[in-house]
Amino acid sequence: MMRFLAAVALAVALLPAPARALTVTDQAGRQITLPAAPARIISLVPSVTEILFAIGAQDRLVGVTDFCDYPAEARRKPHVGGMLAPSLEGMVSLKPELVVVTNAGNRQETFDQLERLRIPVYVVNPVTVSDVLDLMGRLGRLTDRAEAADRAVAVLRERMREVTARVEGRPRPRVLYVLWPDPLMVPGRGSLVSELIALAGGESVTADGGPEYRRYSLEAALARNPEVIVLASHSSERSPPKRDNWERLSRVPAIAAGRLYTINGDLTHRYGPRIVDGLERLARLIHPEAFNRAESSR
Amino acid sequence: MRSAGPISGARLALLLGGLALLVLLIAVGSLFIGSARVPPGDVMAVLAGRVKGVDQVVVLSLRLPRILVALLAGGALAVAGAGFQALARNPLAEPSVLGVSSGAAFGVVLAQVMGLGGGLVETVGLAACAFAGALVAGVAVYLIAARAGALPVHTLLLAGVIVGIFFSSTITVLISVVDFDRLGGVIHWLLGNLSPIPPRSLAVFAALLAVGGWLVIGAARRLNLLTLGEENAAQLGVDAEALKRRIFAGAALLTSAAVAFAGPIGFVGLIVPQALRLVLGPDNRVVIPAALLGGGAFLLLADTLARNVIAPAELSVGVITAFCGAPFFIYLLRARTGTAQP
Numbered sequence: 001m002m003r004f005l006a007a008v009a010l011a012v013a014l015l016p017a018p019a020r021a022l023t024v025t026d027q028a029g030r031q032i033t034l035p036a037a038p039a040r041i042i043s044l045v046p047s048v049t050e051i052l053f054a055i056g057a058q059d060r061l062v063g064v065t066d067f068c069d070y071p072a073e074a075r076r077k078p079h080v081g082g083m084l085a086p087s088l089e090g091m092v093s094l095k096p097e098l099v100v101v102t103n104a105g106n107r108q109e110t111f112d113q114l115e116r117l118r119i120p121v122y123v124v125n126p127v128t129v130s131d132v133l134d135l136m137g138r139l140g141r142l143t144d145r146a147e148a149a150d151r152a153v154a155v156l157r158e159r160m161r162e163v164t165a166r167v168e169g170r171p172r173p174r175v176l177y178v179l180w181p182d183p184l185m186v187p188g189r190g191s192l193v194s195e196l197i198a199l200a201g202g203e204s205v206t207a208d209g210g211p212e213y214r215r216y217s218l219e220a221a222l223a224r225n226p227e228v229i230v231l232a233s234h235s236s237e238r239s240p241p242k243r244d245n246w247e248r249l250s251r252v253p254a255i256a257a258g259r260l261y262t263i264n265g266d267l268t269h270r271y272g273p274r275i276v277d278g279l280e281r282l283a284r285l286i287h288p289e290a291f292n293r294a295e296s297s298r
Numbered sequence: 299m300r301s302a303g304p305i306s307g308a309r310l311a312l313l314l315g316g317l318a319l320l321v322l323l324i325a326v327g328s329l330f331i332g333s334a335r336v337p338p339g340d341v342m343a344v345l346a347g348r349v350k351g352v353d354q355v356v357v358l359s360l361r362l363p364r365i366l367v368a369l370l371a372g373g374a375l376a377v378a379g380a381g382f383q384a385l386a387r388n389p390l391a392e393p394s395v396l397g398v399s400s401g402a403a404f405g406v407v408l409a410q411v412m413g414l415g416g417g418l419v420e421t422v423g424l425a426a427c428a429f430a431g432a433l434v435a436g437v438a439v440y441l442i443a444a445r446a447g448a449l450p451v452h453t454l455l456l457a458g459v460i461v462g463i464f465f466s467s468t469i470t471v472l473i474s475v476v477d478f479d480r481l482g483g484v485i486h487w488l489l490g491n492l493s494p495i496p497p498r499s500l501a502v503f504a505a506l507l508a509v510g511g512w513l514v515i516g517a518a519r520r521l522n523l524l525t526l527g528e529e530n531a532a533q534l535g536v537d538a539e540a541l542k543r544r545i546f547a548g549a550a551l552l553t554s555a556a557v558a559f560a561g562p563i564g565f566v567g568l569i570v571p572q573a574l575r576l577v578l579g580p581d582n583r584v585v586i587p588a589a590l591l592g593g594g595a596f597l598l599l600a601d602t603l604a605r606n607v608i609a610p611a612e613l614s615v616g617v618i619t620a621f622c623g624a625p626f627f628i629y630l631l632r633a634r635t636g637t638a639q640p
């Protein structure tokens with residue numbers, strides 16, 4: 001069997017490459033060779049869907065998940081199901097030339113099934129802000145939208161520099177970021193949210209240890225004396241996060257000082273272009289003075 | 299420790315008083331323990347009303363309500379367990395084993411999916427849905443297991459397992475259909491997860507515990523007669539059917555209150571009454587009220603462990619009770635089912 005596979009691999013390697021063949025390396029370091037830039041892409045990752053729209057490659061997008069809700073036009077693309085159990089039949093019937101999956105949120109089983117059906121799979125694995133920008137460039141090259149992607153990345157970088165310039169040199173308030181209130185889930189070391197908080201000029205009180213998203217004791221979090229508390233909302237929820245359970249804790253300095261805020265979690269948890277929106281929003285929550293003063297002086 | 303004759307009122311009062319004192323000691327001790335590492339002197343100062351700020355929040359707004367939830371939920375589950383055991387005349391009967399917890403949990407998840415708004419409506423609505431779920435599950439188990447008025451042990455346990463699996467699957471369906479974000483906490487909640495709840499919820503919980511506790515504890519004497527068999531009990535003036543309905547309603551109410559406010563925490567209703575029976579003898583007039591206190595103490599100890607063992611992260615208390623409960627269940631299954639009677 002191995003010998004046969006090796007022979008096939010050798011034969012494939014010796015074949016002349018097709019005319020416009022495209023070989024790319026995905027974020028998991030896998031090499032993928034496609035006959036041409038894929039015209040029919042299924043995205044199993046909401047952030048990838050957002051990126052494809054942001055770089056103007058949405059016409060190539062033929063299928064998305066139920067969770068791909070941004071931009072609004074994304075909802076009108078054919079759905080293939082959720083991220084954990086997308087419909088294999090649904091995907092096959094869309095005749096994809098490429099399916100984009102993620103290491104965080106999709107299952108290995110989906111990946112294996114697609115490989116078995118010889119549908120090319122592109123794996124994304126963003127962890128940091130720069131991974132997201134890198135992914136935008138990669139997806140741009142993959143879809144013949146390299147220039148548009150580079151322009152979009154340049155704009156995002158410029159906006160990030162603007163935030164950095166405003167918060168630089170200021171004291172760094174301690175921030176408690178609440179991913180989920182009960183049981184308390186918070187961002188840990190190495191998570192995107194912790195990085196965004198640091199870029200926004202704050203210091204996450206829960207970033208001292210892993211895993212990326214961790215359960216945490218509320219009293220331990222409060223004992224670290226957060227100066228700002230940020231509650232994440234989840235767009236699919238009907239209501240914004242319940243503030244009343246927190247407002248009851250009125251003796252906590254952050255809450256007494258009126259520094260209990262909410263943020264749309266899609267801006268801060270999704271590895272897409274909107275992380276910069278999230279960064280700007282976080283920076284304004286953590287350093288309102290940096291933005292008010294600058295605006296009034298204009 | 300076993301008393302052959304009927305227990306005297308004075309001895310019962312002494313016993314329960316001692317147990318209450320023990321519970322109080324554990325509760326006060328738990329106020330001093332937590333991942334925020336508030337020094338004992340500061341806890342004392344908070345209790346004396348001399349310290350405000352974060353320490354006060356930690357001790358009075360986080361630890362104290364959580365301790366109260368543990369006492370209420372543990373007491374409710376243990377009394378429910380004792381009630382179901384007396385009803386089924388089997389030591390393995392217990393809210394989670396009988397599928398009643400799963401039914402209540404299904405009610406709670408369904409209520410959350412429907413969305414109940416907030417405030418008192420939500421608090422009472424959750425408890426009502428949990429009670430409805432518990433009743434449906436309990437009646438289903440009874441109908442499946444009952445054979446000509448008798449409840450054979452193995453059929454009862456199997457029926458409980460089946461009904462439990464059915465409702466767990468139904469919860470899984472709901473979680474799969476509904477956006478995960480809206481039910482994101484459910485997975486942890488299903489493991490049993492104590493958290494400080496608002497005073498309003500604590501008050502509703504305490505009221506439900508009082509009603510359910512009265513239904514079960516108030517019938518303890520007649521439950522003793524029921525152990526003689528239904529015919530004998532009837533000759534002694536006990537209306538067995540009415541008694542069974544009362545105990546069933548009380549135990550279901552207690553289970554559903556615990557599930558609504560703390561989550562489906564398993565095995566408390568199994569371990570506590572059983573351990574108490576081993577120590578205090580089989581008299582329900584002693585065991586059931588003692589279970590109210592002992593269940594609270596047990597769950598509080600388990601939760602204090604869950605809060606601190608992997609600080610600053612936390613375990614779900616259901617994990618601890620299951621670690622204690624599973625071996626205990628096996629022990630009871632091996633030791634007791636061989637002999638026909640509990």
